[in-house]
Amino acid sequence: MATEPLLRLSAIAKRYGAVTALDGVDLVIYPGEVVGLVGDNGAGKSTLVKIVAGTLQQDRGEIYFDGADRYWASPHDALEAGIETLYQDGGLAPHLTISGNLFLGREIYKEGLLGRLGLVDNHAMRTKAMAELGRIGITNVSHDVAVATLSGGQRQAVAIGRAVAWARKLILLDEPTNHLGVKEVDEVLSLIRQVKGSGVSVIFISHTLPHVMEVTDRVVSLRLGRVVRDSPTRDLTLDEVVKDITGVVSVRK
């Protein structure tokens, strides 16, 4: 691709005490590209995502985003830059409502004096939250209840909905299809295509390789904190990806 990359990671390294999680990772993401990040448990996928999301800070290496050398001191910085993240546990506050979660950290103030005093406009947030979720096809949720009372699939839908609704440049999806039924997985995958169509890039982490093969433009395989392959999805077979991940030559089923 001739365009400038949206995100370029250069020699990213991260250690937890004696354990090396990432050992010099280079990665490039172009605008509107869906990239699958695969690897075994402990390969460093989640650590890498957390560094791009600003939740963790790298020990060494640089992040170039949107044409500039950047450093995220906190998730707030990454959010400001237009990066949304779906964390593996969903990252929702179970006691808040759907709109409370959707607008968490981005509350709409009431108009006038009350707003300037810090009071929020719950009605406006509720209306917009439902509209935003409806726009991406999530309708069968009641808006007044705490997220804790929703089913796992509904909760995941809300979490993905939040990421999609706010993302301007890049969405990081850490295992978005876990614990979902077949129909819900299809909805998530079609949502990813929809996002791609709007020019937003996606980093898609999953253990379920067929989902990765189905929706990505490119697959990056991590093993023991290093990139072992970075190829267009159309040039890859499922077996090759499995080999990358496990590091064994003879493929187990």
Place this chain on the structure above:
Amino acid sequence: MSRQQATQAQQAGADAVETSNEGPEIKRRTGRVWTRTYRQELLLLGIILLLVVVFGLLNSNFLSAANLSNTAQDATETAMLAIAETYVIITAGIDLSVGAVLGLSGVVSAMVMGALTASLGGIGAFAAGCAAALAVGVLVGLANGLMIVRVRITPFIATLATLGIATGMTMVLTNGVDVQGVPQVAATLGNSVFAAVFTLPIVVTILAAVIGGIYLHKSRFGRWTYALGSNAAAARGAGIPTQKHLISIYLLSGMISSIAGLLDLMRLGTGSPLEGVNSELNAIAAVVIGGASLFGGVGTMVGSMLGAIILSMVLGGLIIGGVQPNWQTVVTGLLIAGAVAFQQVGRKASV
């Protein structure tokens, strides 16, 4: 959301309002939801009514204006500290130092007032004393917040330490003797009664509860408080400055506690080193009876205030009933255990 997306969302929002009437999927708020949402508060109101009836039957003086005013007056200290404790407990924290801050701010304030009355006059000294009380609250609250956030000491231990320090300082400063020399203006303000039942402490407490309640339930500050207690990682992931927010919560707790100390000082007209001893127990009891969860994310200001009223009525009832005052703390402890046990049973039933 970009501005363009926001406009789209707004338009789509307008559509949703029109169409949601026919959409059976989107459940609407109903009467049943209302009673379920406010179940805890309704239960507490029922308990209060029951207590009123029982105590009213047992002692005809109970429903007199004088006794109602006394009960409300007794409830103010617990209620003020419970306002602070509600915010803290919703973040899944605890502030054990509220009573000690109340006591220390009272005596420090009294000492400042006494020392400055000669040079500044009554009103000037009173104002300086108020500032000194607030300074104590800010100092201890900030110390709690910094220990918890920066040094990562658990709230229980951090505030236990400041409980010890503040209680000890109160004794060091006073030698256990009441501080005299508080200007008359303080006691006059603190004890004037209007509309038969309202005293300054009662009015200040009601105001604090209303403002504290509105901010807890309707402001961004309150929303972040719930988010922090509900899932701290999610709150941070959503870009909330969680560390700063937590420090603000403990700072607020210290300040409210010091205002409660001032109110006690104005009521008594002296700085008593015994004020605030064991008061954290009452505050925590009120909040837990009010339905807040010590695991965070759950609690309401109305619940905590009803909890404070119930606790004060029960403790007052013991006195009217001639029970030795030493039993009060025992009963408070039992109420905490009972309320938490009640929550646990409810939790299991609902899971």
